[in-house]
Amino acid sequence: MTDNRVLLDWGHDALRLVIDADQDGRPRLRHVGGPDAAPLPKGSGAPLPLVEAVVGGHGRYWSSQRLIDSVVGARLRYRSHDTRRDGDWHQLTVRLHDPETGLTADVVYRSPDSIPVLRGHVELHNGGRERLDLESVTSLVLGVLTTDAAQLDTADLLRAENEWLAEYRWQRRPLRQAVPALNARVHRPNGKGCFTTAGKGSWSSAGHLPMGGLSDRRTGRTWLWQIEHNGGGWLWECGERADAAFLALSGPSDIAHGWSHRLEPGASFTTVPVALALAETGGVDEAFAALTRYRRAIRRPHPDHHHLPVIFNDYMNCLMGDPTTARLLPHIDAAAEAGAEYFVIDAGWYDDENGGWWDSVGAWEPAASRFPGERGIHEVLDRIRGHGMVPGLWLEPEVVGVRSPVAAALPDEAFFRRHGARVLETGRYHLDLRHPAARGHLDRVVDRLVGELGIGYLKLDYNLDPGSGTSSHPGEAPADGLLGHNRAQLDWLDGVLDRHPRLVLENCASGGMRTDHALLSRLQLHSTSDQQNLQLYAPIAAAAPTAVTPEQGAVWAYPQPEDSLDEVAFTMASALLGRIHLSGRLPELAPDALALTHEAVAVHKAIRGDLATAVPAWPLGLPAWDDPWIALALHTPDTAYVTAWRRPGDGSEDSTVLPLPSLQGAPVRVDVLYPSTTKARASWDPKSAALRVFLPSAPSAVLLRLSARPE
Numbered sequence: 001m002t003d004n005r006v007l008l009d010w011g012h013d014a015l016r017l018v019i020d021a022d023q024d025g026r027p028r029l030r031h032v033g034g035p036d037a038a039p040l041p042k043g044s045g046a047p048l049p050l051v052e053a054v055v056g057g058h059g060r061y062w063s064s065q066r067l068i069d070s071v072v073g074a075r076l077r078y079r080s081h082d083t084r085r086d087g088d089w090h091q092l093t094v095r096l097h098d099p100e101t102g103l104t105a106d107v108v109y110r111s112p113d114s115i116p117v118l119r120g121h122v123e124l125h126n127g128g129r130e131r132l133d134l135e136s137v138t139s140l141v142l143g144v145l146t147t148d149a150a151q152l153d154t155a156d157l158l159r160a161e162n163e164w165l166a167e168y169r170w171q172r173r174p175l176r177q178a179v180p181a182l183n184a185r186v187h188r189p190n191g192k193g194c195f196t197t198a199g200k201g202s203w204s205s206a207g208h209l210p211m212g213g214l215s216d217r218r219t220g221r222t223w224l225w226q227i228e229h230n231g232g233g234w235l236w237e238c239g240e241r242a243d244a245a246f247l248a249l250s251g252p253s254d255i256a257h258g259w260s261h262r263l264e265p266g267a268s269f270t271t272v273p274v275a276l277a278l279a280e281t282g283g284v285d286e287a288f289a290a291l292t293r294y295r296r297a298i299r300r301p302h303p304d305h306h307h308l309p310v311i312f313n314d315y316m317n318c319l320m321g322d323p324t325t326a327r328l329l330p331h332i333d334a335a336a337e338a339g340a341e342y343f344v345i346d347a348g349w350y351d352d353e354n355g356g357w358w359d360s361v362g363a364w365e366p367a368a369s370r371f372p373g374e375r376g377i378h379e380v381l382d383r384i385r386g387h388g389m390v391p392g393l394w395l396e397p398e399v400v401g402v403r404s405p406v407a408a409a410l411p412d413e414a415f416f417r418r419h420g421a422r423v424l425e426t427g428r429y430h431l432d433l434r435h436p437a438a439r440g441h442l443d444r445v446v447d448r449l450v451g452e453l454g455i456g457y458l459k460l461d462y463n464l465d466p467g468s469g470t471s472s473h474p475g476e477a478p479a480d481g482l483l484g485h486n487r488a489q490l491d492w493l494d495g496v497l498d499r500h501p502r503l504v505l506e507n508c509a510s511g512g513m514r515t516d517h518a519l520l521s522r523l524q525l526h527s528t529s530d531q532q533n534l535q536l537y538a539p540i541a542a543a544a545p546t547a548v549t550p551e552q553g554a555v556w557a558y559p560q561p562e563d564s565l566d567e568v569a570f571t572m573a574s575a576l577l578g579r580i581h582l583s584g585r586l587p588e589l590a591p592d593a594l595a596l597t598h599e600a601v602a603v604h605k606a607i608r609g610d611l612a613t614a615v616p617a618w619p620l621g622l623p624a625w626d627d628p629w630i631a632l633a634l635h636t637p638d639t640a641y642v643t644a645w646r647r648p649g650d651g652s653e654d655s656t657v658l659p660l661p662s663l664q665g666a667p668v669r670v671d672v673l674y675p676s677t678t679k680a681r682a683s684w685d686p687k688s689a690a691l692r693v694f695l696p697s698a699p700s701a702v703l704l705r706l707s708a709r710p711e
Contacts, residue, residue, distance in 0.1 A: 008081060010092045010109075011035060014116040015278070017109060019094065022047060027078045027094060029142045032118060034280045040144060048143040048246060049073040050094060050107045051122045054254065056133035058101070064192035065255050067138055067237055067248040072098050076105060088113045088297065102128025103263075116280075117294040120249075121273045126263045134261040136253035139271040145214055145223055145238070145245035152176065152245060157238060158213035158224075158284070159197050160546065162205045165531045167512035168543035170622040175214065179240050194239025194246075198256045201232040201465040202430075202482060203509060204516040209547055210234050213287065214245060220283035224291050225249060228298075229272040230518035231486040233257045233469075233479050249274040252479045258468060259479035272483075272518070284622065288546055289615035289635075295517060295549050300497065304504050304524040308551055308608040310339055310601055311525075312582045313459070315346035315394070317532055317558035322355070323348050324370045328380050334586035336387035338594075339601035342457050342504070343384045344392035349377070359427030362404030364395060364445050366453075381453060392457025392504070393449060397442050398489070399428045399464050406441065414438040416470035416485070418478055423466045430466040432481070433488035442492065450500050460523070462509035486518070493522050506554065512540075515547045525554045525579055534558070534571040535699050538645040539623040541574040542632040545616035550578050550634055551608075558584035559597050566700045568593045569675040570645065572600035573701035576674060577611065577634050577643050580604055596675055603674045603703065610636050619658035619691070628652035628698070635662060640706040641673075644680075646695040655694040660706070664689040667709045674703040 008019040008027075018031035018039045027050055031039035052073040054060060062069040076096040083092050089112050096105040106123040120140035126132050146152055155175040160168055178195035197208050204210055210229060215222040225247065227234040233252030238245060251272035252259035261269055275294060279286035299305070312335035319327055323345050335343055351357035352367040366377040373379060384391040400406045400415070407429055414437040416423040416430040423430055431438040449455045469482025497503065507514060507523040511530035520526055528544045531537045537556065544553040555575035559568040568589075575581065580601065589597065614634035619642070623630045629652070630645040640660060646652060668684045670691070680702040681694040695702060 008092065008094070010083060010090070012090050012111065012113055014114045015111050015118060017092065017118065019050070021078060025077055026074070027096070029144065031144060032142060032276070033278060034116065037280065040147060047242060048141050049076055050096065050141070051076065051105050052136070052138045052141050052248060053103070053105070053124065054135040055101065055103070056135060056260070062190055062192075066192070066194055066239065067136055067235065067250055067253065068141065068241070068246065072101065072103060075100060079104070097127070101130070101132060102126065103132060112294060112297040115293045115297065116290050117275055117277045119273060119275045119298070122271045123268060124263065124270075125268045126265050129265055131265065132263040134263055134269060135259070136250060136255070137269070137271050138248050138250045139227070139274040140276060141246070141248040143241055143244050143246040145247050149243040151216055152181070152240060152243070154216050154218040155245060156215050156217055157195055158215060160209040160211055162207060162209050162512060162515065164510050164513060165529060165536070166625065167515070167529050167540050168209065168547055169539070169625055170543060170546065172215075175238075175245065179238070190241060191239070194237045196235065196237045198235040199232040200257060201467060202469070203232055203462070203465050203513040204230050204234070204518075206232060206465065206513050210516050211547070212236050212238065213284070214238060214247070215284055220279065220281045222279040222283050222287040223247070224277045224287040225274060226291070226517055227251070227272060227274050228517040228521070229486065230489060230514065230516050231482050233259060233483055234272065247276075252483055257479040258477060259483070260477045261480050262475065275517075285617040289617070292545065292549055292615045295520070298517070299521040302497075302524050303502060305551055306612055308579060308611060309341035309390075310580045310582060310604065311342040311344060311392070311457070311554070312338070312340035313344040313346055314583065316530070316556045316581070316583045317560060318583045318585060319346070319348075321347040325372065325380055329383055330587040332380070332383050332387065335582065336389055338582060338586060338598050339605065340582055341389055342392055343389045344394065344457055344459055345380070346394040346459065347461070349393060359401035360403040361396060362400035362406035364449070377453070385454070390456035391454065392459060393455050394459045394461060395445075395449075396461045396463060397445070398431050398433070398462060400431060401428050410437050410441060413472065414441075416466050418468070418471055423470065425464055425466050428464055430464060432470055432472065432485050433492050434472065434484050439488070439492055443495070446496055447499070450503060456502065457504040457506070459506040459508055459527070462514055490518060490522065497522065512547075520548055520552060524552065526552050527581070528553050528555055528578070531556075534567060534574070535647050537571070537574055538630050538647065538701070539625055539627065541578065542618070542623045542630045542643070542645070544578060545632070546622065550614060550616065551612045553578040554581045555579065556581045556583055557600065559586070559589060559593055560584055561588040561590065561593070563593065565592060565596060565677070566697055568596045569600075569678065570699045570701045572597060573643055573645070573674060573703055576600060576604050576607075576703050577632055577641055596677070599676060600674055607641060607673070607705075610634070610639060610641070614641070617662070619660055620656070629656045631658050633660065638708045642691065642704045642706065643701060644693045644695065644704070645701040646698045648698040652698050654696050655692060658691040658693060659689060660691055661689050663706065663708070669707045669709050671705045671707070672702060673705050678702050
């Protein structure tokens, strides 16, 4: 400590963080960036505290609807800090305290070796004598997104709109369109607004992904962030403060979600974790590459992440929730012949009412009417295992239909409640996994399905949004009850995998409505969409690696007997750089279409070992919904896999040029991997590092491999 200032210089070979103190001894984050980048001069950037906490009775010192400018945050003083190593992870904890309320804050920064990503959360403790009512708490806040005032004019904001059937639609707009320059001649330059994106309800990614970014279109310097929370109560804001761009990331807040949390004396509260990735020069692609490596570093280890088995699921453009023994058996045989290694029976296996199951689910017992005969569903499961495949089932664990016997068997306290009554949504109640009866019920269901039926895969769906949350006791804000349930859900999932470590769990929520890395750090696969139109799936499949690692992103490949051969190849190609969710009416395919399907599975198996370590890039930029040409690349150290799609429409020329700057100057061999019958052509220009792809028809698609050749 020098001149009453604290200086922390912390990091590793890919990331550096510098904290100093202002003239009153309050710590401020002055630099987050590459290890060789020079920190900003003291006093530069937005003078924001390490954590902002709006507390009832204290509020803000500058009235606005922003997360920043909190009175308690401004009062927090440095107390101590420590650093430690945890395997490949570096951790810095900065301990702060507010002398007026007795509130203490441990600000925890973590970063994995050689990856320029900062993970953050805050642990609050009420060390005073009075109850404190929290109204918002940031998980990470910093005022050094830009290094000089000029960057405010060259920076672009990024966020991803995320609609059912239209997931991962990234939008980019100049920061100055969202955060205009203000005239500071009369008023103080500290405005009241910012650009805000929030998730609400219980779907974590309904409306938008819990992600965002800021990229300098001149230098390529790019930040990407994600909020790792499995519910809709999240918020990020980006704005201008003191001629610099600031960022604040949080879970639920009072203004956005009606959230508050009572912090009694001696009690603690921990914010949701968040992550911030940095690319100093490489633009969006480099930042997503860093985020991909980080996502692999934070997730729970599981054999599926390395084996990447091919999955057949009987739902999409196939049985569509109407499985029976007679319908399933030919699909099981066809799936095995195609090379599937898992076979998942999707919705309807429990339905004894011929489609009337929506408000009666909850017991999760096989329907005798669908699996007749002495052996019932075991006839189907044995056929799956007889082909060497692992059987799986669809499950929507958190809901109980009003007509289910489970609804009467469990106490009211085991369900979401508001105003003293159970929350009812579309004929269903919602379990509150904080209650032991709710968790015990689901544990018995899973253990029975795994233990008695021998299920090795569960597709966990979630098609209900119960709104603001639940109040389990007087004075609890529904949004805080929802946060408690979300955390209990993660604990329940950890318990399931602790008991059944080889069980594969798929994250599904009306397609991609729960695309978040609280769940994806635990679950092995992610359903990217429910989109049934193969042409509309292309931009979803191409953009999915922005939100999920390639080896976790399941893409439907559902050939139909009425499809042209180009359409069969198109739908199969969409899944080859992710996880194949094979479906469609395979038993009805003509021999040439079936051969294309089998070929795609074989190609995927030949390259899947590379997918688990590859990082994504988008040679034509992040895809727009109506783009006629779309391209996704996955890079390993010596190979690039490129899928190119051509769709009908304006601008659908028969060729396009794909820049691949990482291969600049390299001698490259280009191979067409799929389909082998294609009329596609591709040529490589090492000087411009560009691949020209020719597809003579639309719709059509091709998978290419670019291999660096020795001189």
